[in-house]
Amino acid sequence: MFGGVGGRHGHHGDTNLGGDVPELPWLRQVLLRRTHRRYSDRPVPDALVRLLLAAAFSASSKSDFQQASVVWLNDCTRRDRLAALFPDMPWIGTAPVFFVFLGDARRLETIGEMRGHKQPNGALEGFFNATVDAALALQTCILAAETLGLGTCPISVLRNHIAEVGDILELPNRVFPVAGLCLGYPAQTGFISMRLPLEATVHIDRYDESGLAAAVDAYDRRRDARHSIKDRQRAPERFGTAEFYGWSEDKARQAMTPEGVGFAAWLKTRGFTFDDPEPPAE
Numbered sequence: 001m002f003g004g005v006g007g008r009h010g011h012h013g014d015t016n017l018g019g020d021v022p023e024l025p026w027l028r029q030v031l032l033r034r035t036h037r038r039y040s041d042r043p044v045p046d047a048l049v050r051l052l053l054a055a056a057f058s059a060s061s062k063s064d065f066q067q068a069s070v071v072w073l074n075d076c077t078r079r080d081r082l083a084a085l086f087p088d089m090p091w092i093g094t095a096p097v098f099f100v101f102l103g104d105a106r107r108l109e110t111i112g113e114m115r116g117h118k119q120p121n122g123a124l125e126g127f128f129n130a131t132v133d134a135a136l137a138l139q140t141c142i143l144a145a146e147t148l149g150l151g152t153c154p155i156s157v158l159r160n161h162i163a164e165v166g167d168i169l170e171l172p173n174r175v176f177p178v179a180g181l182c183l184g185y186p187a188q189t190g191f192i193s194m195r196l197p198l199e200a201t202v203h204i205d206r207y208d209e210s211g212l213a214a215a216v217d218a219y220d221r222r223r224d225a226r227h228s229i230k231d232r233q234r235a236p237e238r239f240g241t242a243e244f245y246g247w248s249e250d251k252a253r254q255a256m257t258p259e260g261v262g263f264a265a266w267l268k269t270r271g272f273t274f275d276d277p278e279p280p281a282e
């Protein structure tokens with residue numbers, strides 16, 4: 001039994017659950033999950049990769065529509081072209097295995113055509129459901145990988161060069177990347193990045209942000225005590241040098257640089273309208 005959440009060094013530090021809960025090795029693994037960006041040369045056998053993909057596609061799926069797909073990128077030429085777009089993130093090119101998790105609003109449409117019930121799926125609902133399915137498959141893959149001793153890193157920067165990525169992967173209309181996933185045996189133990197406390201993320205009965213500022217301040221201090229980033233201040237020439245530089249200042253600065261510019265426009269060229277669907281005919 002353990003009273004805290006994953007121990008002192010876990011995502012939730014010393015969080016008190018208010019009672020004893022079962023100690024399960026898999027749950028402990030979930031609570032200690034971390035991203036890995038450096039991998040050893042040890043190859044990952046194809047059978048293991050397929051096992052991970054089977055686990056990924058065992059994730060829950062909205063309406064059983066199964067609107068996630070994956071590209072398992074093995075071809076070196078395509079992989080190199082993709083990696084060259086992101087020189088700041090060499091792990092995209094060097095990870096032993098690389099997947100791209102796709103939101104796939106196309107397959108349901110094609111199946112409708114096959115069965116003689118043609119129904120466009122480019123409204124916001126189709127985009128949203130496909131995105132959620134792909135994200136659930138992605139995270140299921142991550143957790144399955146960790147139980148096998150593998151490490152992973154999701155890659156959303158793909159969307160920053162969406163036209164090139166779409167070309168490299170030959171994505172057809174209504175299929176789009178949610179995130180890539182680097183995968184391999186970790187070269188290092190990695191680092192657990194502490195999460196916001198449950199008081200900030202869990203609302204009882206109604207949404208209530210009255211305690212947010214205090215919770216974030218306290219979280220910043222706890223996180224700083226475990227792992228200070230004061231010497232890695234983001235863009236001081238733009239934002240100045242903060243006396244105390246914690247997670248919230250860092251994220252507020254990071255969010256000032258927009259990402260995914262051009263993604264919405266690209267999706268609109270790929271058959272997404274983002275409208276509400278037409279109400280059903282009476």
Ligand SMILES: Cc1cc2nc3c(=O)[nH]c(=O)nc-3n(C[C@H](O)[C@H](O)[C@H](O)COP(=O)(O)O)c2cc1C
Pocket residue numbers: 033034035036037089153154155156157158179191192193
């Ligand atoms: C959807 C998604 C996209 C991400 N994209 C990137 C990325 O493009 N490059 C990268 O190095 N890390 C990426 N990450 C990893 C996050 O930076 C990482 O999860 C975060 O810093 C928290 O660390 P932790 O996963 O170890 O808790 C991504 C994570 C998620 C969930």
